[in-house]
Amino acid sequence: MTDISLAYSPVTVDDVDAAIAFYRDALGLELLNDVSSDGHRWVSLGFTNQPGVTLVLSDPGAGRSPDDGEALARLVVKGSGPGPFVFATSDLDGLYERVLASGAEVLQEPKVQPWGPRDCAFRDPAGNLIRINQA
Template identity: 75%
Template sequence: MTISLAYSPITVDDVDAAIPFYRDGLGLEIVNDVAYDGHRWVSFGFPGQPGLSLVVSDPTAGRSPDDGDQLQRLVVKGSGPGPYVFATDDLDATFERLRASGAEVLQEPIEQAWGPRDAAFRDPAGNHIRLNQA
């Protein structure tokens, strides 16, 4: 038996604002863009990792309006799901690309006491994103 992660959802308040962060900043590829019933889901693929996707959508996509509103408040406060942790083989280049895109820097690259060298950002919706040197 094998098992693998197929996709991971990230809630954003504005899908259009999130696209440059994930596509241009992190270097992910748009593999699907679906609109349905007033909502939108954009799937990003990871180069070299076929079958794995990150899906961004608005808070009420697939949720009740009340649940979506509560999730939105948590994300904006920085208390939503996450942090979302990505690994990169060039932390400095990825960090500079994200900083140049205007992303909010939470932590510049540093060596952590528990091992990895990492950095942190907020995406345009307020999600906490960490980058580890692979």
């Protein structure tokens, strides 16, 4: 069997700076890199407990054709972009309170789901669905 692991996961956002504040300050990810090229930015954020796993924030047009960028922008603005993005934490209540204090839109307060996990749900500033499970 081949040794394989997840390295990067792209998250499309309409405002990279607002997304940085959410993912860094509310969720606690570490800013790793901020690259600009041709009017676009790719911002990498990592996890202290999972070195090598990285979220990459970028605008809809970054690295895409103009038509694809416009189509993706329409989906992101509607909150229908890729996702949900699911995180896990050992302190769901504490993280929920921190994300709530950030002003993020709450979709679901922490609760036990019929399929097993205790989780909550938010939208990031771009409208992406974020679920957080109790680890």
